[in-house]
Amino acid sequence: MKTFLACLLVLSVSVSMSNASCYFLPLNPVKRGDEIIGCYDMKGEPHEFNTHWKTKDCLECSCSNSGISCCTAYATPVNFDEEKCISIFNNTACAYEVVEKADHSKTCEVHEWVG
Numbered sequence: 001m002k003t004f005l006a007c008l009l010v011l012s013v014s015v016s017m018s019n020a021s022c023y024f025l026p027l028n029p030v031k032r033g034d035e036i037i038g039c040y041d042m043k044g045e046p047h048e049f050n051t052h053w054k055t056k057d058c059l060e061c062s063c064s065n066s067g068i069s070c071c072t073a074y075a076t077p078v079n080f081d082e083e084k085c086i087s088i089f090n091n092t093a094c095a096y097e098v099v100e101k102a103d104h105s106k107t108c109e110v111h112e113w114v115g
């Protein structure tokens, strides 16, 4: 029984760790002459191959010769008192803050984050 529970724990931890949400954009090539040197992002801005950048909406993106991949750079709180508390995304800090519904100046304890 103990072994079974330990396996379950390992399984649930590895599931939550692979939970970062990512998306992929096929290559929209930036050319210099005949040579492809990078990717255009969704705003039409050029990025050279093998560069990384952060977007205003808190994504980490990188450009490779197959395209752009972007992942969320923040963790999402999943295990907290949802009756009493609410999670608010802070765009300046690129992080969720979990506060009491009745009083946003009071932070709540979060037992688990994913992402």
Ligand SMILES: *[C@@H]1O[C@H](CO)[C@@H](O)[C@H](O)[C@H]1NC(C)=O
Residues within 6 Å of the ligand: 090, 091, 092, 093, 097
């Ligand atoms: C968001 O985070 C910044 C930097 O940590 C902080 O100064 C600001 O007060 C926060 N905003 C809200 C709405 O909590």
